[in-house]
Amino acid sequence: MAVELLKGNVAFAEAAVRAGCEAYFGYPITPQTEALEHMAKRMPELGRVFVQAESEVAAINMVYGAAAAGARVMTSSSSPGVSLMMEGISYIAGSEVPAVVVDVMRGGPGLGNIAPAQCDYLQMVKGGGHGDYRSIVLAPSTVQELIDHTVLAFDLAEAWRTIVVVLADGSLGQMMEGAELPPMRPPRPPSERAAWALTGAIGRPTNLVSSIHLEPSEEEAFNQRLQAKYAAIEAAEVRVEEHLTGDARIAVVAFGTAARLAKTAIAAARDDGLAVGVLRPITLDPFPTAALRALAERVDGLLVVEMNAGQMLQDVQRVVAERVPVRFFGRTGGVMPMPEEIGAAIRELAHEVGAADDAAPWQEVPA
């Protein structure tokens, strides 16, 4: 494989194809429609399943059906469509079948707009659907990572029998960047589907895929099992990137696109002699609690940067628990924070906590 210039939406769709995705169900919505269009072409030519559903409600329930049959299955959508999928996501979580959902977030609430945003954090990370369920939520920040996370999402979904959300945004979906697609992995033959799957009860007891436990004590036991699984996921699957945090006195905490914007901002801030780094949660659930707590012990202040009004901020505040000042800079409504603005917020925080006072201009770089 070679590095190609790939559009995010096409890249993750093709990555899913190469990860052995057997079925895709979706509904057109900007800014992710290119993914649906790619699947509409690719899946039939490979003899796999593509259905344009009548709604996102139907799409996620088709995903539920195919997942119940033990097939590798995915859907993709954008914020308003994902809101419609919440019912199905809860059922999928409640019946523990594996499925992959890619959310290419856009501005909201309501119809909002089609510009890049990160305002589905709470919806995707904290639930959104009803019940005590959690999803694994991956937050790519480059087209390469969008590809890699899509492949990883299928493996994690099957390993843990859970929903895995790839939480991208309109900029990642629409931009082009050099990236390398994975090699083609052929789909698993139907004869090798999981033992729990609905494959027909040939020579075995019948299987049931259901999320109903009418007896409260049974439902509670099921919930306890789910929580134990989530604890195991938390112990095994946290992924985080720390970028220039070794000597940092200020750290930006940001995910996805906001994190890459922040990297440019801190490069400029470092040019000005500020010791700044970035902590980037790659898994938003499970959240990188330990890494963030350790970082909070070392730095003088944290700046959370998001393309929303402060959603992950709540998790950062929870984890940091007032060890250090936590400030927030965000843009909403589909407005991307420019690195220059992030830089200004970094400088403001540095001055507030005294991290700029002794910052020698150790790296004099002409503008």
Next chain:
Amino acid sequence: MTTAPLATTPVYERPDALTDVPTHYCPGCTHGIAHRLIAEVIDELGVRETTIGVASVGCSVFAYRYFATDFAQAAHGRAPAMATGLKRVSPERLVFTYQGDGDLASIGAAEILHAAARGEAITVFFLNNATYGMTGGQMAPTSLIGQKTTSSPLGRDAASQGSPIRMSELIAQLDGAAYVVRRSLHDVVQIKRAKKAIREAFEVQQRGLGFAMVELLSSCPTNWGMAPDEALGWIRDAMVPAYPLGDFKVPEGLRPARKGAHA
């Protein structure tokens, strides 16, 4: 005749496709009959091990307990979408849904129409008892004009509560629908006809002819506030006139040609 030895040939047994579990359905409810008919057909076709059912939400939410086949339990109204997903990745399996009128004709109206329009190769059993049984007898999209329910206590009023939806007639309009018939479960003759239709609806799927649906007029004595026999009479006298029995669409060649066969 009276001296003949006792017959040892069983004339009535539990089909293999039914589990040996008492149902939760109310006395006199026709769900049990519908379950049995479907199970008998599954046995007769020899497809118990290759059939996957999809239960809906409503009184038949526990259908999966009673069928000895693989089963999924769908969200309210979404059984046709879930069945679409199952069937598309398991084309060699028979997939059927079992849905009530609230599930299919109200909250799941979009899903059933589009599954039919796509010609999904699934078989749908639509139990129409003109009420929401599980939640306690509220007005359904199929409740009759004037029918008193807990949410239409003065009787369904067309001006404010709309008119009953005849789903079979509606769905038969769609090119993707291959087989759409309405039967009733109110007496033995009708029950026998219903079983034939259930068998045909599975055969349509087996032969890859497209979407198949059997609507079954059913009773709900508990929520109708009637004795079981009275409820069967109400199907015959009130429901059948509003929901005429018959074949709305039958694919050519499904039935052997015979004289006087209706289209």
Next chain:
Amino acid sequence: MTHAERPIADVVIAGFGGQGVLFAGQLLAHAALDAGLHTTWFPSYGPEMRGGTANCTVVVADGPIGSPVVGRPQAAIVLNLPSLDRYEPLVAPGGLLVVNTSLVDRAVARDDLDVVAIPADDVAAELGHPKLTNVVLLGALLARHPALRALGRLTPEHLATTLARVLPERHHHLLGANRAALERGAELAGAAPAAVAPTGA
């Protein structure tokens, strides 16, 4: 590399939908990738499918790219007046502004920019391919942008090779014209003195 260094170039290309703004950016990005560089192409995307305003940002770097968008681009190509009005104030001091004077009837007001003024619609028409306005201007940018020019890898010849790779076969009869447009743009950029006011349309 240890952190996102300053990119070699960030370029905004802006104009009307249909002027090939997004394509010009993609060509630059493809060519950069072919030259072994890192690149991002970031489009404006709106509900209008045709005819609205369009812009894209291309970042070219030696290593991983942080932000694919910039508040103060180092360089801009503006294909019409609204785009000049929007981006003239934003180009970083000392930056490069390439103006299609065929559709701009005012002078560039700032005096701290390197301005390349080319009546690119007319130039493209003279070349016999009026739709290659975008390519003429891209040729001018690549010849004039100090860091991109210094690379020595994004020449008209190199871009022509890239085009041959990315253009669908059915458009290959236009490869020669595209190369000519790139070369003509480069030639005019070389000839245009710095910070000169455009002549107007």
